[in-house]
Amino acid sequence: MSSCRLAIIADDLSGALDTAAPFAARGADARVVISLEALAKTLDTWQGQLPEVIAVNTESRHLPADEAASRVTEAVRLLKRAHPQQWFKKVDSTLRGQVVAECRALREALSLPLLLAPAVPAQGRTVRDAEVWVDGQLLAGTVYQQDALSVPIMGPIDRAFAASGLPLERYRPGPGMQLPNEDCIADAASDEELASLYERLVSTNDVRTLAGAAGLATAIAQRCFGSPNASYRSLSGVTSLLYAVGSRSPRAAEQLQQLCKNFPNVAVIEACMDVPANDYALSTCVVVPGAEVGRTASEVAKAMAAQVAAITFTWNGIEESLLFLTGGDIAMAVLSRQGVSYISVEAEWSPGVALGVMDGDWRRRVITKAGGFGDQQLLVRLQQQLGLQRE
Incomplete structure (x- = not known):
């Protein structure tokens, strides 16, 4: 069976798709399995001709923490059949869902240090001092904190992870700033900072469990597949x-x-x-x-x-x-x-x-x-x- 270059585990469908999209835009064969229950059969259907990017939706955003973590662990078990070169935990850019539990589950399944970078600067989501800002406003002051189904993490992200037993060191990009060797949360205010962050990992052969949103996914896609160049089939035939x-x-x-x-x-x-x-x-x-x-x-x-x-x-x-x-x-x-x-x-x-x-x-x-x-x-x-x- 051929191997894939990247496996993406997302807690909802739109997240799985918007994370896979930057890879498709650069010519990669990227496919999203819409549910964990469909994953094993779908992998069999592809009969050894695996896409370069496989994403799966675990449908776990609104589940209790232990159930969400269990579904991530099961996704890893199934996706290991595809021998992915890199793993990516897609998290919501406004930190809704079981972000801590799911990142921990992937980190434990892979036994690799976690690098979390949830910023999506192109959509106005940045991270400063380990907190998410949306269009220049602290997350706690936005409408996202009113989500009744899935209340986002409030306050510093590292504090929430430390409370679960997984402390994160803060990384602030800048000249001479070295990535911590252990689990960490990265600030980012621009796409350039995310690109530089991933370039540093590649150049130093630093293998980690990656977690983030479309911003970090785009940085990975750019580094692995180059600039957007794939033209899509025209929509002119849509009736x-x-x-x-x-x-x-x-x-x-x-x-x-x-x-x-x-x-x-x-x-x-x-x-x-x-x-x-x-x-x-x-x-x-x-x-x-x-x-x-x-x-x-x-x-x-x-x-x-x-x-x-x-x-x-x-x-x-x-x-x-x-x-x-x-x-x-x-x-x-x-x-x-x-x-x-x-x-x-x-x-x-x-x-x-x-x-x-x-x-x-x-x-x-x-x-x-x-x-x-x-x-x-x-x-x-x-x-x-x-x-x-x-x-």
Whole structure:
């Protein structure tokens, strides 16, 4: 069996995809297995022709710490069949989920010192004095600290790790500053600092357990595969487009608002309403949760997936379709309902926004992004590129 160059373990689907995207953008064969349960069978399906980058979604962001850690350990056990040269624990750039437990699990499974660098400067996420800042504001003062499902780490990151029994030394980039030999947390305010950080590891043959977000992933991709140069298959053949906007992020809401403002004829369908979804036969539409009162997050995701499935059922026979999914839980629910096992990532359509195909079928294309990523005009640009309107 051939080996892969990088194995990525992520706690949600959008994170797995946006971490794999920089590698695809540079010509690497990068594929994302949408669930831990699908991993063993998918590896068998590839029959020894493994991609250079394999990412897996452990679906563990909202689990208790011990369960999340157990799923990371199981992912390592399965992925060792692919003999990856480097391991990467994808963490949320705003530190939601079981960041400490999952990083510890990977570090213990590999017996290699941990280097944690969660900054994504291109999306306004930086790390200073071992704390995350979002668009110049300390994480604790942002809307991310209000996430009811997954409260992020508050205060210095090293303090949270030390409380779990894994102390991290702080690393501040600068002239003459040497990386600590032991487990550490790296500050970073720019992509250049992340690139320099990874270059230092490579030049000194310093083998570590790496943990971070799309920022560090991009630095690794740049060093291993060079500058972005891979062109993706044109979207001009897409005849049906569905936006499933389930993220509660204010940025996702702004993007949807701009889409509706610029394209008022695009239908917006509320998934939680009591109207039969199969009444719709649209070439372009938006599905949103709608009235969520009295429903759990899981129930909302299930309703979104059902509505998407009913609409896409009317697409049978078309040459090429595109799903745009924002919000990891929604993306997972939708793709599971569609029976998808993995996504071959084509490119990074926009920073932090992955474009791919479902189960290798070029007629079924998909774009995913984390809710807080992208500028306000992101959906407007996609709509303009495709030139689709409601029938």
